[in-house]
Amino acid sequence: MAPTTAIETRPQTRPLSDGIKAPPAGARTAAALDTTTAEQKAAALAAPAKPAGEQALGKTAVALGNVTEPGFWLRSSLVKTAGPGRVVTAAGGSIAVDLIPGEGAAQLSLAAFRALNLPLTDLPEVTIFAQ
Secondary structure, eight states: OOOOOOOOOOOOOOGGGTTOOOOOTTOOSHHHHOOOOHHHHHHHHTSOSSOTTOEEEEEEEEEEOOTTSOSSEEEETTOOSOEEEEEEETTSOEEEEEEEEOSSSEEEOHHHHHHTTOOTTOOOEEEEEEO
């Protein structure tokens, strides 16, 4: 029997997540798991409201994604190609995110939930836009 090789399954670096560190081992609270800085949150929230060439992908309810995966991202089956995008909440909050193709329930990162002041246990509806 051939020896098996360990495969590392860390999340890939995404443009909006550059420079955002993974949470420390043993982190248990939302504040400890969200390693984004105030400046990084402000930059994501300050993204242009309607960038040129933006395309609406649709609306979906989002669940809280993997809390150990840092950065501002959204994973959804509505996303066919990874790249920059934006989500807008029903209340009008908007944040720049890295869009990730996925299957099953749509997921939004802990950092994005917190920056948008969304309750972590809710399933808010968002509109997804790709750039």
